[in-house]
Amino acid sequence: MRKSLLIKIHLYCGLFTLFYLIAFGFSSIILNHDIKLEKSDVTSSWNSTVTIDANLDDEDLAESVRYQLDLMGWTPPWEFRKDSITFFFKITHPGRKYHVNLDLTTGDVQVGEAPKGFLAVLHGLHFFNGNFPNAPFFLRTWAVYQWLTLFIMFISIVVGLWLWIKYNYHRWEGLVFGGLFVASMVIMMLI
Amino acid sequence: MKDNSYHIFRKVHLYASLSIVVFLLMYLVTSYLMIHGDWFQTYFHEDEVAEIMVDPSEISKDNWAQFMDKYHIRGRLTKEHISSTGDLQREYTTAGKNFRITVFKDQNLVEIKTIKRNTAGTLVGFHRIRGFGGPLQYDLYAIMLDLVGVSLILFAITGMILWLKLLKYNLAAWIVLISGFVYVSAIVAYLLIV
Numbered sequence: 294m295r296k297s298l299l300i301k302i303h304l305y306c307g308l309f310t311l312f313y314l315i316a317f318g319f320s321s322i323i324l325n326h327d328i329k330l331e332k333s334d335v336t337s338s339w340n341s342t343v344t345i346d347a348n349l350d351d352e353d354l355a356e357s358v359r360y361q362l363d364l365m366g367w368t369p370p371w372e373f374r375k376d377s378i379t380f381f382f383k384i385t386h387p388g389r390k391y392h393v394n395l396d397l398t399t400g401d402v403q404v405g406e407a408p409k410g411f412l413a414v415l416h417g418l419h420f421f422n423g424n425f426p427n428a429p430f431f432l433r434t435w436a437v438y439q440w441l442t443l444f445i446m447f448i449s450i451v452v453g454l455w456l457w458i459k460y461n462y463h464r465w466e467g468l469v470f471g472g473l474f475v476a477s478m479v480i481m482m483l484i
Numbered sequence: 485m486k487d488n489s490y491h492i493f494r495k496v497h498l499y500a501s502l503s504i505v506v507f508l509l510m511y512l513v514t515s516y517l518m519i520h521g522d523w524f525q526t527y528f529h530e531d532e533v534a535e536i537m538v539d540p541s542e543i544s545k546d547n548w549a550q551f552m553d554k555y556h557i558r559g560r561l562t563k564e565h566i567s568s569t570g571d572l573q574r575e576y577t578t579a580g581k582n583f584r585i586t587v588f589k590d591q592n593l594v595e596i597k598t599i600k601r602n603t604a605g606t607l608v609g610f611h612r613i614r615g616f617g618g619p620l621q622y623d624l625y626a627i628m629l630d631l632v633g634v635s636l637i638l639f640a641i642t643g644m645i646l647w648l649k650l651l652k653y654n655l656a657a658w659i660v661l662i663s664g665f666v667y668v669s670a671i672v673a674y675l676l677i678v
Contacts, residue, residue, distance in 0.1 A: 300650075301651075304643075304650075304651065305656070305660050307640075307643045307647070308644070308647060308657055308660045308661040308664065309660050309664050310640075310664075311640050311643065311644060311661065311664060311665075312640075312664055312665055312668040313664075313668070314636045314637070314639065314640040315636070315637055315641070316668070317636055318632075318633045318634065318635070318636030318637035318640070319633070319637065320633075321614075321629060321630075321632055321633035322630060322633035322634070324614050324615075325615060325626055325629045325630055325633065326615075326616075327615055386675065387675050388672075388674075388675030388676045388677075388678070389675070389676075389678070408676065411672070411676060414672050414675050414676055415672065417675070418668075418672070422519060431670075431671075431674065432674060432675075435671055436519075438667065439515075439519065440519065443512055443515055443516060443519075446508070446512060447512050450501070450505070450509070450512075453498075453501060454505070457498060457502070461498070466498075466499075466502070470499075470502040470503060470505070473502075473503055474505060474506050477506040477507065477628060478506060480621055480624050480625050480628065481506070481510070481579070481610055481625075484559075484560075484578055484610075484613060484621050484622060484625055
């Protein structure tokens with residue numbers, strides 16, 4: 294295969310995965326240092342009314358309310374707080390948290406919105422697979438992008454290594470980075 | 485004729501990628517395993533629970549390392565808290581195992597729960613382990629992870645600079661770059677707004 298073609302394959306693959314790599318590089322450092330980026334302040338709130346099915350358990354009730362409010366995200370059960378009059382729960386996705394206060398006697402709901410912020414969203418892409426309850430089709434396409442990116446990144450690495458070995462290989466680079474390769478493997482074996 | 489900065493960026497691009505090849509390959513494989521966790525049963529694990537009577541001095545702060553050695557507890561401390569009943573709970577994590585230790589309050593009793601992951605789960609464990617603190621190899625691993633983060637960013641940015649220097653009038657490359665940017669930005673914007 295001609296060198297220019299290999300360079301183009303490497304380049305297109307690289308450009309396709311560019312923003313993903315930057316987001317993951319950033320996110321890896323954040324995770325490694327356990328830095329909290331998520332904002333938690335409620336910045337706005339609004340009210341609505343929903344119908345309550347008394348036969349539902351807490352999890353199903355939270356999901357029913359989420360559906361009626363047309364909100365997307367998970368409803369973590371460990372955030373549920375319930376008494377005879379009110380049911381408090383949260384709906385969360387990588388960009389926002391909703392604090393939902395449901396009046397069980399009237400069906401009135403008060404929703405507080407807590408945006409997590411740009412950096413938290415960028416970081417959240419690390420864990421996001423495009424799939425959470427009520428997510429629209431557009432967000433679900435992320436799973437395809439993620440899969441394609443992995444595949445393309447693999448091609449990019451293989452082609453890049455091939456170009457290096459075939460056209461630009463220096464013995465000292467092979468020794469240094471070969472050594473680093475082995476050292477990394479040894480560290481992995483030890484953990 | 486290409487300027488000198490082209491060669492510098494090319495070297496940075498090359499070395500940034502070469503230094504993290506093992507990690508890039510590991511992340512590629514483990515990301516795939518995580519995306520298809522159900523296929524590979526990455527969440528499958530076998531648990532072993534042992535309850536041990538101990539002398540209080542055995543589990544004192546000074547003797548904790550010996551206690552860990554004696555019961556073959558390894559890994560990095562990843563969780564520590566006091567339960568509502570006053571029991572001390574600690575969790576140590578390796579790539580393949582978790583050790584959940586409960587020191588029951590006012591009893592000379594310690595429970596050690598060993599959670600063993602399968603091969604796929606162990607590989608995913610390499611992906612999940614992070615952070616400083618603990619035995620030396622975990623600190624070395626954390627240093628490598630920082631290197632991975634910085635290298636990924638450098639690798640991507642220098643790659644773009646090289647492209648601008650080499651093929652900036654290539655329409656197809658612009659289309660690939662801009663469509664990637666617009667797509668990722670649209671996802672981020674959607675998550676921020678909705």
